[in-house]
Amino acid sequence: MDINNVYYSVLLLTISQIVHTSHLREICEKRDIFFEPFRCQLYELDVLDEPVTYLLYDVNPSEGFNLRRDVYIRLAVFVEYLRRQRGYRRARLVLPPWSNLVHWRSHNIDQTHLFWHHFFDLRSMKRYTNVIDMDEFFAEYERLHGPDAGVTLDAVYKLQHFDNMFEHGVFVDKFEKHVCPKSHGYDGAAPLPYFGYGNFTTEEFACLHFQGSAMLLHKLLEEYKPARAQHARYVLVLNAEIVLHDLWGNVDYWAARRSMRFAEELVEVAARFRAEFLNSSDQQDRTVRPARWTDERPHRTARGGDYLGAHIRRADFLYGRDKTTPTIQSAALQIRAKLLELGLKTVFVASDCSRMEFYNLKNYLKRFRVVRFVPEGYEQRHALKDGGIAIVDQIVCSHARYFIGTYESTFTYRIYEEREIIGFPKDLTFNTFCKSEKEMNCEKNTVWPIVYD
Numbered sequence: 001m002d003i004n005n006v007y008y009s010v011l012l013l014t015i016s017q018i019v020h021t022s023h024l025r026e027i028c029e030k031r032d033i034f035f036e037p038f039r040c041q042l043y044e045l046d047v048l049d050e051p052v053t054y055l056l057y058d059v060n061p062s063e064g065f066n067l068r069r070d071v072y073i074r075l076a077v078f079v080e081y082l083r084r085q086r087g088y089r090r091a092r093l094v095l096p097p098w099s100n101l102v103h104w105r106s107h108n109i110d111q112t113h114l115f116w117h118h119f120f121d122l123r124s125m126k127r128y129t130n131v132i133d134m135d136e137f138f139a140e141y142e143r144l145h146g147p148d149a150g151v152t153l154d155a156v157y158k159l160q161h162f163d164n165m166f167e168h169g170v171f172v173d174k175f176e177k178h179v180c181p182k183s184h185g186y187d188g189a190a191p192l193p194y195f196g197y198g199n200f201t202t203e204e205f206a207c208l209h210f211q212g213s214a215m216l217l218h219k220l221l222e223e224y225k226p227a228r229a230q231h232a233r234y235v236l237v238l239n240a241e242i243v244l245h246d247l248w249g250n251v252d253y254w255a256a257r258r259s260m261r262f263a264e265e266l267v268e269v270a271a272r273f274r275a276e277f278l279n280s281s282d283q284q285d286r287t288v289r290p291a292r293w294t295d296e297r298p299h300r301t302a303r304g305g306d307y308l309g310a311h312i313r314r315a316d317f318l319y320g321r322d323k324t325t326p327t328i329q330s331a332a333l334q335i336r337a338k339l340l341e342l343g344l345k346t347v348f349v350a351s352d353c354s355r356m357e358f359y360n361l362k363n364y365l366k367r368f369r370v371v372r373f374v375p376e377g378y379e380q381r382h383a384l385k386d387g388g389i390a391i392v393d394q395i396v397c398s399h400a401r402y403f404i405g406t407y408e409s410t411f412t413y414r415i416y417e418e419r420e421i422i423g424f425p426k427d428l429t430f431n432t433f434c435k436s437e438k439e440m441n442c443e444k445n446t447v448w449p450i451v452y453d
């Protein structure tokens with residue numbers, strides 16, 4: 001055998017071992033070891049050889065903002081896992097814009113195609129994994145394919161539950177293609193009706209029965225991998241709410257969740273409101289957070305402002321969940337009892353209630369201050385949008401001394417989580433309104449405490 005061939009084989013073998021050390025990515029990102037330059041350069045070259053996988057997704061249109069945030073976490077944790085797998089180390093998650101959600105009722109303002117950076121601190125989210133807003137995606141697509149090119153996806157997978165999720169009494173992770181029902185089909189003639197842009201088309205549109213966690217998407221991507229090598233692969237998963245968490249409430253969940261900090265402008269609006277109407281500030285309330293979520297450490301020393309925070313979910317909950325949703329009078333009596341017990345005089349109310357319901361609530365709580373966030377005028381409402389107003393409500397509830405929320409509302413769950421991150425004692429957070437003030441032992445929301453590495 002030619003000595004050069006032996007030399008090259010040994011070199012390649014050595015390189016591949018160096019490059020595939022399991023924690024090399026972390027090492028190279030931190031750049032904190034002395035042999036880093038050589039190994040990391042090889043690693044980067046090896047990664048650059050892989051295609052960029054753009055994972056786009058969307059959620060059933062009827063789902064609300066906070067359920068969508070939960071779906072995001074499932075996919076962010078998945079993409080972070082995927083980026084450690086060979087062939088996917090350049091995977092990126094593309095965030096679906098927010099457009100006219102069913103719960104957004106301000107029809108006199110434009111609420112279409114709102115990017116995530118309108119509501120969230122994207123820089124903070126990117127410290128968890130590689131996520132990009134849709135405008136960034138368009139810019140990248142244009143860079144790769146030239147201007148004016150419509151977006152051609154490689155595949156769209158529309159997910160649907162299996163009819164029988166428990167075959168022989170067991171739930172196993174699986175997926176299978178099936179013929180798309182007429183209402184779901186896509187004949188390829190017109191642009192795809194997703195995201196409302198009119199410039200998306202696809203090479204393939206498949207309907208899939210799917211059950212299992214986000215990790216099953218890795219198998220799906222592998223099984224339907226294109227035969228020919230590509231520089232970039234574009235995959236859209238529809239009805240991504242069907243994909244389950246791998247492990248809900250574990251360290252990965254909380255890391256992704258902590259990275260989802262709100263946009264600075266919204267935090268400022270909430271801070272001004274707290275200062276002006278609730279005499280509340282982070283220093284005083286012991287709710288100061290490190291500038292980066294990655295520097296957060298476990299503690300339960302937050303005190304919160306001198307007010308009680310209440311999330312009272314109304315609207316569709318009055319119909320769909322009438323057995324667990326209290327009347328306004330009963331909610332008021334439960335708030336009153338707690339205010340007296342805690343010696344507080346003020347309640348901040350976050351709610352999707354009508355003006356009349358709020359008026360009634362105030363009347364039932366005459367001896368107390370009942371405060372609610374209302375934008376200063378049309379301009380501020382226009383800038384914040386309904387989603388921003390809801391976030392200000394959540395931030396203010398997250399800084400209250402004590403919080404009570406609505407049974408089985410993801411809006412409430414996200415406030416619980418925010419308070420866990422801020423560091424409140426659990427008993428000041430995980431509280432739920434009962435259907436009636438006379439019920440002491442009604443069913444409560446589950447307690448999912450924060451966990452750190």
Ligand SMILES: C[C@@H]1O[C@H](OP(=O)(O)OP(=O)(O)OC[C@H]2O[C@@H](n3cnc4c(=O)[nH]c(N)nc43)[C@H](O)[C@@H]2O)[C@@H](O)[C@H](O)[C@@H]1O
Binds near residue numbers: 314
């Ligand atoms: C019954 C189910 O309920 C699920 O809702 P649930 O988990 O409470 O929570 P979300 O998924 O956030 O949907 C409820 C939406 O209603 C508005 N909303 C609710 N409470 C408040 C509040 O206190 N303040 C403000 N400003 N807005 C509020 C807001 O737009 C919010 O995103 C939905 O996701 C499902 O689609 C379905 O409707």
